[in-house]
Amino acid sequence: MLQLTIIREQRQQVIAGLQKRNLKDAEQLVDTALQLDSQRRETQKTLDELKAQSNIDSKKIGELMKAGKAGEATSLRQAVANDKDKIKSLETELTSFEEKLTQHLYRIPNVPAEKVPAGAGADDNLNVYEYGSIPTLSDDALPHWELIKKYDIIDFDLGNKIAGAGFPVYKGKGAKLQRALINFFLSEAEKQGYLEIQPPIVVNEASGYGTGQLPDKEGQMFHVTADALYLIPTAEVPITNLYRDVMIQEDNLPIKNVGYTPCFRREAGSWGAHVRGLNRLHQFDKVEIVQIRKAEESYATLDEMCAYVQGLLEKLELPYRKLLLCGGDMGFNSAMTYDLEVYAGAQKRWLEVSSVSNFETFQANRLKLRYKNKEGKTQLLHTLNGSALALPRIVAAILENNQTKDGITIPKVLWEYTGFKVIS
RNA sequence: GGAGAGAUGCCAGAGUGGUUGAAUGGGAUGGUCUCGAAAACCGUUUUCCGGCUUGUUCGGAACGAGGGUUCGAAUCCCUCUCUCUCCGCCA
Numbered sequence: 001m002l003q004l005t006i007i008r009e010q011r012q013q014v015i016a017g018l019q020k021r022n023l024k025d026a027e028q029l030v031d032t033a034l035q036l037d038s039q040r041r042e043t044q045k046t047l048d049e050l051k052a053q054s055n056i057d058s059k060k061i062g063e064l065m066k067a068g069k070a071g072e073a074t075s076l077r078q079a080v081a082n083d084k085d086k087i088k089s090l091e092t093e094l095t096s097f098e099e100k101l102t103q104h105l106y107r108i109p110n111v112p113a114e115k116v117p118a119g120a121g122a123d124d125n126l127n128v129y130e131y132g133s134i135p136t137l138s139d140d141a142l143p144h145w146e147l148i149k150k151y152d153i154i155d156f157d158l159g160n161k162i163a164g165a166g167f168p169v170y171k172g173k174g175a176k177l178q179r180a181l182i183n184f185f186l187s188e189a190e191k192q193g194y195l196e197i198q199p200p201i202v203v204n205e206a207s208g209y210g211t212g213q214l215p216d217k218e219g220q221m222f223h224v225t226a227d228a229l230y231l232i233p234t235a236e237v238p239i240t241n242l243y244r245d246v247m248i249q250e251d252n253l254p255i256k257n258v259g260y261t262p263c264f265r266r267e268a269g270s271w272g273a274h275v276r277g278l279n280r281l282h283q284f285d286k287v288e289i290v291q292i293r294k295a296e297e298s299y300a301t302l303d304e305m306c307a308y309v310q311g312l313l314e315k316l317e318l319p320y321r322k323l324l325l326c327g328g329d330m331g332f333n334s335a336m337t338y339d340l341e342v343y344a345g346a347q348k349r350w351l352e353v354s355s356v357s358n359f360e361t362f363q364a365n366r367l368k369l370r371y372k373n374k375e376g377k378t379q380l381l382h383t384l385n386g387s388a389l390a391l392p393r394i395v396a397a398i399l400e401n402n403q404t405k406d407g408i409t410i411p412k413v414l415w416e417y418t419g420f421k422v423i424s
Numbered sequence: 425g426g427a428g429a430g431a432u433g434c435c436a437g438a439g440u441g442g443u444u445g446a447a448u449g450g451g452a453u454g455g456u457c458u459c460g461a462a463a464a465c466c467g468u469u470u471u472c473c474g475g476c477u478u479g480u481u482c483g484g485a486a487c488g489a490g491g492g493u494u495c496g497a498a499u500c501c502c503u504c505u506c507u508c509u510c511c512g513c514c515a
Contacts, residue, residue, distance in 0.1 A: 044473070048474065054496090055496090058496045061496070079495085378471085
């Protein structure tokens with residue numbers, strides 16, 4: 001949620017920023033917020049004055065009663081009673097303005113950072129870096145959904161039987177490869193100073209609002225209605241919400257957390273012909289890194305986090321490219337996002353395996369996540385997160401790119417975690 | 425699942441319906457003292473919203489949450505949430 005003070009003080013910049021997201025009604029969104037805000041303030045002003053007078057009168061009544069002059073208090077009591085009705089209706093009005101304002105602010109996405117290019121969609125993203133060479137596979141190279149059958153390591157039919165489409169079952173070396181990747185990612189993160197967190201994989205409604213999944217995206221989460229819980233779409237939600245309503249000691253900054261969790265996504269309406277095999281699932285595993293930083297260092301941190309994720313891909317010997325997302329392709333909450341995509345040789349496609357974002361104060365404002373600086377001033381912190389990494393597409397790329405006549409070779413760096421070097 | 429107890433500031437813990445934003449103790453922090461430290465003593469110590477004369481300023485709000493009674497509620501009433509203890513069940 002954007003900070004109202006910023007909308008007030010930098011109206012033009014906010015509008016211009018939102019327009020980079022290809023929002024046509026940016027100006028109207030901002031001005032409606034400003035209008036609701038000024039109505040709210042006006043109402044509060046009158047209300048406060050009325051309450052101040054009524055507080056004074058009540059105090060006087062108290063003094064008169066103490067002094068045993070109950071008779072003299074009668075007329076004052078009448079006056080206060082009259083004001084009470086006005087106060088009540090003004091309070092209702094104020095609450096309604098506040099409610100409308102909050103609901104409205106929930107609908108305004110974050111303002112993209114200066115470096116973010118304007119654009120409507122994926123075509124306008126900037127390819128800022130490429131690593132490795134595109135693998136040249138023989139003509140009979142198999143896509144991963146064939147390879148998993150050939151080696152019997154991941155079974156979609158079994159998953160379909162016990163749960164539904166998009167819930168694969170990992171077997172034997174397939175399961176071990178999952179476990180190895182998770183351990184590899186967690187160990188690497190720990191070496192970088194991230195504290196491992198194992199959070200619940202369901203969250204309550206307040207947490208959904210805290211990180212911006214709610215309102216709007218409830219259709220994308222599995223909802224346990226009987227208990228008012230949501231299955232998490234990413235570890236970002238529980239981990240970032242650990243710091244909801246928290247005033248952080250400056251000495252404890254920066255905060256660096258890493259967590260492995262299964263992730264659940266309904267992916268309603270996003271199934272198409274090109275979404276096969278592991279490319280898109282309802283449940284998948286992911287290791288997520290989260291950082292909480294002071295405003296002045298958050299962009300350096302964004303670079304640092306990208307560099308870390310890129311390092312993982314390089315260790316896994318996967319060719320990748322790094323995209324700076326344009327305004328129109330960025331998530332609702334983000335101020336700046338880099339996507340990392342690996343190349344899957346048999347599908348001949350780039351697959352997004354990580355998305356690293358700086359949310360600036362957008363989440364912190366909702367979360368009330370703050371710290372007190374050296375001057376004793378309370379300030380919102382910046383939140384950042386990134387996948388490091390999402391498993392299924394990494395597995396897909398490893399399977400496709402590393403296939404040989406004798407089986408699939410496992411990247412060296414994983415050997416100590418898998419205990420085997422080849423899937424055959 | 426059954427029975428009971430409770431929820432107050434950074435923590436512990438008071439609080440007859442009328443200067444209680446809140447006693448007291450602890451912690452933290454500034455100062456005095458000291459060569460330095462401890463002790464002692466004296467201060468300070470929540471957050472949100474609004475106004476303007478942007479100030480060591482004025483007003484409003486907050487004692488789990490939401491309602492109600494009252495001129496006035498931390499204090500009385502109702503609903504909800506959560507925590508703890510005991511019993512039952514159980515990985």
